[in-house]
Amino acid sequence: xxxxxxxRMKRYLGDEYxxxxxxxxxxxxxxxxxxxxxxxIEEIKALSLCEMTPSKICSDSFYIPEDVAHLGxxxxxxxxxxxxxxxxxxxxxxxxxxxxxxxxxxxxAAPGGKSTQIGAKLHHTGFLVSNEIxxxxxxxxxxxxxxxGFGECMITNTRPEILCEEMMGCxxxxxxxxxxxxxxxxxxxxxxxxxxxxxxxxxxxxRQQLILDSAYEALKQDGIMxxxxxxxxxxxxxxxxxxxxxxxPDMELIDAGVNFGRVGFPYKNLDHTxxxxxxxxxxxxxxxxxxxxxxxxxxxxKLKKLxxxxxxxxxxxxxxxxxxxxxxxxxxxxxxxYLKNTPFIKLKKTRILRQGILAGEIIKNRIxxxxxxxxxxxLQNRYQHIYDMSEDECHAFLEGNQLSVSGYKGFIALSWHHxxxxxxxxxxxxxxxKYPKGMRIR
Ligand SMILES: C[S@@+](CC[C@H](N)C(=O)[O-])C[C@H]1O[C@@H](n2cnc3c(N)ncnc32)[C@H](O)[C@@H]1O
Numbered sequence: 465x466x467x468x469x470x471x472r473m474k475r476y477l478g479d480e481y482x483x484x485x486x487x488x489x490x491x492x493x494x495x496x497x498x499x500x501x502x503x504x505i506e507e508i509k510a511l512s513l514c515e516m517t518p519s520k521i522c523s524d525s526f527y528i529p530e531d532v533a534h535l536g537x538x539x540x541x542x543x544x545x546x547x548x549x550x551x552x553x554x555x556x557x558x559x560x561x562x563x564x565x566x567x568x569x570x571x572x573a574a575p576g577g578k579s580t581q582i583g584a585k586l587h588h589t590g591f592l593v594s595n596e597i598x599x600x601x602x603x604x605x606x607x608x609x610x611x612x613g614f615g616e617c618m619i620t621n622t623r624p625e626i627l628c629e630e631m632m633g634c635x636x637x638x639x640x641x642x643x644x645x646x647x648x649x650x651x652x653x654x655x656x657x658x659x660x661x662x663x664x665x666x667x668x669x670x671r672q673q674l675i676l677d678s679a680y681e682a683l684k685q686d687g688i689m690x691x692x693x694x695x696x697x698x699x700x701x702x703x704x705x706x707x708x709x710x711x712x713p714d715m716e717l718i719d720a721g722v723n724f725g726r727v728g729f730p731y732k733n734l735d736h737t738x739x740x741x742x743x744x745x746x747x748x749x750x751x752x753x754x755x756x757x758x759x760x761x762x763x764x765x766k767l768k769k770l771x772x773x774x775x776x777x778x779x780x781x782x783x784x785x786x787x788x789x790x791x792x793x794x795x796x797x798x799x800x801x802y803l804k805n806t807p808f809i810k811l812k813k814t815r816i817l818r819q820g821i822l823a824g825e826i827i828k829n830r831i832x833x834x835x836x837x838x839x840x841x842x843l844q845n846r847y848q849h850i851y852d853m854s855e856d857e858c859h860a861f862l863e864g865n866q867l868s869v870s871g872y873k874g875f876i877a878l879s880w881h882h883x884x885x886x887x888x889x890x891x892x893x894x895x896x897x898k899y900p901k902g903m904r905i906r
Contacts, residue, residue: 487744519551552748574601576608613841633764648750685760
């Protein structure tokens, strides 16, 4: 560990420094968070995946032993029943206190730990915009949102200032889980430690101010903003919040409203008792969370809603053949068919990777369904053609093999323990494998 970093930690922690130093010799906390849109605690426990210890931070989060292997390839994970997330990483969304019907912006969202948690809390109500500035990471975010089954959302890949200007004053809740110097992750990512320097900490703090200024624009009057990091430095935490509040006097730092973690470090006249810190001594990996309310006034842009496109008859036939109940909204964009429960919105400057559920792609005069159509939790009870695979069949399917199952013709949802995990196409004799090649297990 860099001496300069440890000296700073000594200054921050005083008498507790030794306890912190001790945690550096220990392993990382690991955990899983159950997806209530697809499963519940009883079901996951009954799978006996591993030892699961409840966390005090989030009722869906559990600590798991550090040495548990291969959970990522477990069918329950691939079907989106749970997300691998260390419990303290769920703290910021708990503070955000998402309510059904909220419009929520997750401005720095990849790989999607917090967006999938927000999606679960919204439970198909409201609207979630998950933005990631980095194109490659945005694709990972999209695949995690897809696996977990969310559709009442939009995945964007844009600079915060562009998105927040286009959606000015639209959101009840905004989460800024900011890029930071990652001091809380040094045990996990040694690269974060190699990159560490006081200059880097200050550069992160400058960037955080810019992101917060954009986030401010997107927040409604009376809306709630949560700012979080996974770093210890005061420059990126208390000092960032202080500078932001100085610049935006209509923002008020309010009580985080939770009883996990501990108060922040004292800084000027910031009420540090209102912010939360989770340190490794608190069964976490170094998180900071501040909750703020916007008193406004704040104008909101009026978003343009799209009307339903006329669908080609073969798409209508496909949808009525596959689903026993349709979703009310659909659009076709670049030959891709999307479905949604509420109207699609139109943005001009923001790069939208996906809005709604991607049902499939029109190729010549037919539709090739997409994996998202079969993982979307809103559709889970609507498939008219579904085959529940045995453990062996599911394993073979996830490896990319066809199923020797006769009697089915056409596209069919394939489930594990009655949870759709993908799809195939029957020819009466076998079901051909349509599990995306890049997702197959080897
Ligand atoms: C701490 S991570 C987010 C983790 C995510 N919220 C989760 O729970 O999975 C911060 C993200 O901010 C992104 N980022 C980097 N620079 C940014 C910028 N200038 N504006 C917005 N986001 C940025 C990074 O690519 C990274 O994905």
